[in-house]
Amino acid sequence: ARVMILNGPNLGRLGVREPEIYGHASMADLERAAAGWGSDRDLAVQVRQTDDESTLVGWLHEAVDTRSHVVLNPAAFTHYSYALRDAAAQVTTSGLLLVEVHLSNPASRESFRHLSVVAGIATGTIAGFGFDSYRLALDAVRNKLAA
Numbered sequence: 529a530r531v532m533i534l535n536g537p538n539l540g541r542l543g544v545r546e547p548e549i550y551g552h553a554s555m556a557d558l559e560r561a562a563a564g565w566g567s568d569r570d571l572a573v574q575v576r577q578t579d580d581e582s583t584l585v586g587w588l589h590e591a592v593d594t595r596s597h598v599v600l601n602p603a604a605f606t607h608y609s610y611a612l613r614d615a616a617a618q619v620t621t622s623g624l625l626l627v628e629v630h631l632s633n634p635a636s637r638e639s640f641r642h643l644s645v646v647a648g649i650a651t652g653t654i655a656g657f658g659f660d661s662y663r664l665a666l667d668a669v670r671n672k673l674a675a
């Protein structure tokens with residue numbers, strides 16, 4: 529099965545950005561780790577990152593059209609982008625899995641991070657485990673596909 533790991537704004541700055549919250553590893557490190565996790569789980573994994581909302585919306589359309597499951601870290605779009613939510617809804621309503629992931633635990637941070645407008649249409653959410661959030665999301669996809 530195919531899985532697109534899609535990352536929203538500022539996540540290209542991982543390693544440099546607020547390392548006390550997001551850690552010292554970079555998006556390139558995540559790409560390398562995800563390639564290994566994918567091959568261990570027999571999943572064809574692609575990692576992408578953009579700061580641009582319309583690009584992210586387009587990638588979600590592409591996921592629907594190519595029958596790819598999605599692991600999505602919407603970053604700040606999580607909290608207010610109805611366009612992203614509507615695009616993500618097309619993934620799950622077409623029978624594909626979409627796991628919302630966060631490196632940090634937004635529920636334990638500022639109140640504006642407590643709302644996710646994406647959560648309600650996601651298959652499920654994993655937050656608070658750093659890079660491990662992504663690995664756990666791939667486990668969830670593999671287990672759900674095998675169930």
Ligand code: DQA
Pocket residue numbers: 537538539601602603604605606629630631632633634641
């Ligand atoms: C984040 C949490 C968001 O609140 C924040 O805007 C991000 C990263 C996370 O992975 O912890 O950019 O999605």
